Amino acid sequence: MTASTILQVHALVRRFEKKTAVAGVDFVIREGEFVGLLGPNGAGKTTTIRMLTGLLRPTEGEIYYYGKVFSRHAREAKGFIGVVHQYSNLDRDLTAYENLYLHCILHGIPKTERNRRIEDALEFAGLADHRYRQVKTFSGGMKRRLVIVRALLHEPRILFLDEPTVGLDPQIRRNLWDLIVKINQMKKMAILLTTHYIEEAERLCDRVMIINEGLIITEGTPEALKRDLGRYVLEIFHEDGIEEQLFQSKEDALEALRACSATCKIREVTLEDVFLNLTGRRINV
Numbered sequence: 271m272t273a274s275t276i277l278q279v280h281a282l283v284r285r286f287e288k289k290t291a292v293a294g295v296d297f298v299i300r301e302g303e304f305v306g307l308l309g310p311n312g313a314g315k316t317t318t319i320r321m322l323t324g325l326l327r328p329t330e331g332e333i334y335y336y337g338k339v340f341s342r343h344a345r346e347a348k349g350f351i352g353v354v355h356q357y358s359n360l361d362r363d364l365t366a367y368e369n370l371y372l373h374c375i376l377h378g379i380p381k382t383e384r385n386r387r388i389e390d391a392l393e394f395a396g397l398a399d400h401r402y403r404q405v406k407t408f409s410g411g412m413k414r415r416l417v418i419v420r421a422l423l424h425e426p427r428i429l430f431l432d433e434p435t436v437g438l439d440p441q442i443r444r445n446l447w448d449l450i451v452k453i454n455q456m457k458k459m460a461i462l463l464t465t466h467y468i469e470e471a472e473r474l475c476d477r478v479m480i481i482n483e484g485l486i487i488t489e490g491t492p493e494a495l496k497r498d499l500g501r502y503v504l505e506i507f508h509e510d511g512i513e514e515q516l517f518q519s520k521e522d523a524l525e526a527l528r529a530c531s532a533t534c535k536i537r538e539v540t541l542e543d544v545f546l547n548l549t550g551r552r553i554n555v
């Protein structure tokens with residue numbers, strides 16, 4: 271049996287005066303899935319998240335949560351939605367505990383439940399020892415962890431993470447990945463994560479939707495997307511640039527390497543190659 275659908279998006283469009291930020295996207299997200307929305311700057315990721323979380327009205331199209339039209343059942347749907355916006359912030363002068371408490375009040379979490387949920391969240395984020403510290407004394411990674419678990423306090427079914435690791439150094443990024451995976455696996459919560467980091471999408475997501483200029487240009491498991499292109503890339507370094515040839519088998523790639531008179535290198539295909547193949551440009555320039 272397939273897992274039930276939480277979110278369904280149909281022909282979603284958002285225009286800003288002359289600019290079409292989202293040009294007609296369709297997708298579903300099912301219970302417990304970990305889905306990535308991968309694309310370059312300006313592709314329409316944040317605009318999509320803002321529409322899906324009720325911050326921005328679509329120009330056209332429809333959003334359904336558990337089969338109900340979002341705009342007509344917004345209050346109920348928002349109970350299913352947890353979100354960490356691209357520039358989500360905490361109150362720097364409040365403690366970690368107080369920041370979480372504020373969220374409990376804003377989301378109508380019953381008084382008798384608040385303490386337990388806050389303590390669980392702090393524990394889950396590895397921040398229990400810092401509960402009474404003002405957030406302004408936290409490192410960037412600690413703040414990010416707190417913002418993420420804050421979004422879980424009202425026990426949503428789907429968590430939207432808009433570029434959750436942008437600007438963090440690699441070690442802190444990995445810590446955050448561990449937390450995000452733990453949320454997906456232990457809490458069985460569906461996740462829609464936007465990113466322009468190839469490795470983040472490949473490592474974390476069960477399924478990736480690649481977005482460019484407001485359109486989803488392909489989707490699938492990272493493995494399938496790469497396999498469709500070829501598993502190995504032979505890079506041939508010419509004076510005027512790098513030529514890339516794709517191969518399904520390592521043997522074929524090696525044979526081409528041996529026949530190559532210029533400087534050559536073999537590497538595995540990445541989602542960057544998938545994007546390049548479809549658009550003619552790179553995600554990260």
Ligand SMILES: Nc1ncnc2c1ncn2[C@@H]1O[C@H](COP(=O)(O)OP(=O)(O)OP(=O)(O)O)[C@@H](O)[C@H]1O
Binds near residue numbers: 313314315466
């Ligand atoms: N309020 C707005 N008014 C006008 N144009 C906007 C507005 N918000 C977004 N845009 C434009 O829509 C396009 C998509 O923006 P969006 O923020 O959704 O992209 P993104 O994929 O999140 O990019 P980034 O990786 O930079 O966060 C961009 O060209 C952007 O300039």
Ligand SMILES: [Mg+2]
Binds near residue numbers: 315316317356433
């Ligand atoms: Mg964005």
